[in-house]
Amino acid sequence: xxxxKHEVIMCIVNSGFSEAVMDAARExxxxxxxxxxxxxTANLEAEKLYGIAIQPEKEIVMxxxxxxxxxxxxxxxxxxxxxxxxxxxxxxxxxxxxxxxLNATPIEEFKNxx
Numbered sequence: 649x650x651x652x653k654h655e656v657i658m659c660i661v662n663s664g665f666s667e668a669v670m671d672a673a674r675e676x677x678x679x680x681x682x683x684x685x686x687x688x689t690a691n692l693e694a695e696k697l698y699g700i701a702i703q704p705e706k707e708i709v710m711x712x713x714x715x716x717x718x719x720x721x722x723x724x725x726x727x728x729x730x731x732x733x734x735x736x737x738x739x740x741x742x743x744x745x746x747x748x749x750l751n752a753t754p755i756e757e758f759k760n761x762x
Contacts, residue, residue, distance in 0.1 A: 652743035654750075655718045656710055659725050660686075663705035665735035672728035673711050676720045681711040703736070712747065 657678075659669045666683045673681065686706045713721060718741050729735030 652715050654744040654747050655715050655741045656712050656744050657741045659709045659737055659739040661707055661729050661735040661737035662703045663707055665729050666707040666709050668729050669709045672724040673721050677717045678711050678713050681709045684708040
């Protein structure tokens, strides 16, 4: 199995909770994130199944982190903005094969490619 240096954490929360997501992630080493505004499409059956009212307006927070931070940040997000909180968030991570533009990436690596 291939190991990855970075992962992207996606956290989908009710509108207004993106700062709570970033606060929890920053406490564990995340540097920043990107917020995208969206709209959920859950139906009434999903609301009954989970026993919660589903707010259609959402915020998706994308956070690029080193793989070693992923599990701790996901756990913190679950506690801070998970389904049992007003944020009603879900979070997941995906491996990132390559990333450029990070402060940790020496510019010399890109000069050598030219």
